[in-house]
Amino acid sequence: MISKKYRRNSVAICLVLALGGAYAILHRPADAVVNEVQASTSASGGGGTAKTSASSPAAPDFSGIVARYGPAVVHIGVKEAASIDENGQSTSGGEALGSGFIISQDGYILTNNHVVDGASSVSVKLTDGREFHARVIGKDKTTDVAVVKIDASNLPTVRIGNPDNSKVGEWVVAIGSPYGFDSTVTSGIISAKSRSFSDDSPIPFIQTDVPVNPGNSGGPLFNLNGEVIGINSMIYSRTGGFQGLSFAIPIDAAMHVKDQLVSTGHVTRxxxxxxxxxxxxxxxxxxxxxxxxxxxxxxxxxxxxxxxxxxxxxxxxxxxxxxxxxxxxxxxxxxxxxxxxxxxxxxxxxxxxxxxxxxxxxxQQSPERAETAPRQQRQQQSGPRLGVAVRPLSDDEQQQAQLPGGLMVQQATGPAAAAGIRTGDIIVAVDGELIRSVEQLRDMIAQANDSVSITVVRDGEQASVEVPLS
Known part of the structure; x- marks a missing residue:
């Protein structure tokens, strides 16, 4: 748990936010982490591509895609187990919502890891109102991909496309459950391809301007042929809500992870x-x-x-x-x-x-194996010891946060995540020493003993947390 001390700053900080677990109800606060034929609704029959509206030739009609593939998009409900805090007090479990989509008629569903991570139970609701208990088949934090399964048959499925064939400027469509509003359809264009948030990230994200919000995480991103080309995963925002920058995991990378999770339960790279x-x-x-x-x-x-x-x-x-x-x-x-x-x-x-x-x-060495590697080997790369992917602050971010230095956390896993550090936090000091570069942080963590005190800024407030390293 992070203990708050300290100062306030009213200026909003630009954060990368995971979408799925970010919409929470009851006891769970919003997650800030870094979310063949062609059918139509015409009487003549059907396809799954978008049509051009007669009244507005420049704007596609997405109703065919929604009618054909919307039933394969599901609402995912998650319950978290109760836990014990640092003072030995029991905290009740929370509930959170996300999205997913069916990829096989026998009930395999793709979603984001952060939607189901830490869940004590997972439920899936279909558009026809049926609700099922779901089993988590496997999940991968590195790519933020998870596979869940429901016991059902003859289910509607999506059609998988090839992200390589997509182009910047093309229309795309998202379906999901933002803020719990099931089967919400939004559209936009591909803004860029091959975006990365860390030097060693294996995911070349698809950037779009499709409006997606907390709860959209794990939902599909369709092209105009009705094919899924991505999984909506994150937004870049100063407010916690959509501001024109959303990111999707390319579906080919997600399916590669899915195949391994289904067959072996883990992922090799x-x-x-x-x-x-x-x-x-x-x-x-x-x-x-x-x-x-x-x-x-x-x-x-x-x-x-x-x-x-x-x-x-x-x-x-x-x-x-x-x-x-x-x-x-x-x-x-x-x-x-x-x-x-x-x-x-x-x-x-x-x-x-x-x-x-x-x-x-x-x-590649898995994070689990890296944690047990010899100390000399771990000192060559401090990431697995602390468990964060970071980047320097931009000049604007540094000015807005009114900080003399610091690094933006783009992903938190392992010891850092267990200690309460989240995506979007700004690491400003280690053991009281101001952090100004990624190399400095890496060296300090490599040379540290069993634990370090990490000072972060979150939502304008400064906090310190002790992170065990071994």
Whole structure:
């Protein structure tokens, strides 16, 4: 639990917020964490694509998509178990709401991890009014994907699309339960692709301007063909509500996680052992490339798969298994989806020419295993010890928060989450020392002993929390 001390600041801070668990009822406060045919409603029969309205040619008619696939979108209710606080007092469990969508007729449903995380029971309500108890088949914090199952048959299902075929500027549609209003339909466009909130995130988020709010989390994002291309997961906001920036997990990444959760109950991810960075226009020109797409290799792990395959610092990775790589985020996402031990062909640009390097994909270390790794290994990467993904504050954020330094928490897991640190908190000090950079935080956590005192600012208030590290 975080104990409050201290000062107030009325200026709102820009936060990344998870959507699903953010709409809560009863005892649970709002979660601030960082949410084949084509059918129509015409008498002639049916499809699932959007039509252009006769009265407004520029605006698509989404009624066909809603009629065909709306029944496959579900309302998810979550009950949390009672817990004991730091003073030994019992706290009653809360209830929260989210969304999900049916991907198989026998009852498998996709949603967000943060919708069902910590649940003592999960219920699913269909649009026809039927309600079922649901089992959590598996969940993955890294991608924020979870799979739940209900015992039913002949259920309506969505159609899965390919996010790679989507383009910035295209119309998209969300269906979900914002603030508990079931089957709410909103629309907008794809604003950007391959957004990332941390350097090592395996998810290249789809950014949209579709109005989504707390309770939308876990719901589907449809293209105009009625295909699901993403799971609505987060918003970027200064108020806690929608302000034009929403983010969805690409459905291909989510389905990859789903397949592993259903078959094994856990997720493995590939790695090749490189440190990469964006390729600037000047560097691309100097290397003889026509564009600055790709991932510039700044370092190579001497014991990793890339080193064994002959990859060098200074190479530019431009493809994986023939698929174009436009940025480091895309590279991380593509490699993460490859199975450890599988063969891959990595296209690199070196000395003015492209070459293919055969490579055997390695395995990422899971957070659970990282927690039990030797101390020397953990000191090389402080994230698993503390369990946060952070980024520097922008100049505007720093000015609005009236802080001399600090790092925005984009994801909190492990010890940090257990101690009460949330996405959207600003870490301002460790053991009383002001934090000004990610590298400083990493070094301090690596050198710490068994615990640290973390000072954060949340909603204009300063608080301190003791975080055990081992």
């Amino acid at each position: 590939g790695r090749i052992g490189v440190g990469v960075q964006p390729l600037g226009a000047d560097k691309a020109k100097a290397l003889g490339l026509d564009s600055n797409s790709g991932a510039f290799v700044g370092s190579v792990d001497p014991d990793g798969p890339a080193q064994a395959a002959g990859l060098r610092a200074g190479d530019v990775i431009i493809s994986v298994n023939g698929k174009h790589i436009g940025s480091p985020t895309e590279l991380i996402g593509q490699i993460a989806q490859l199975s450890p031990g599988s063969d891959a062909s990595v296209g690199v640009w070196r000395s003015g020419a492209e070459r293919k390097l055969p490579m055997v994909i390695g395995a």
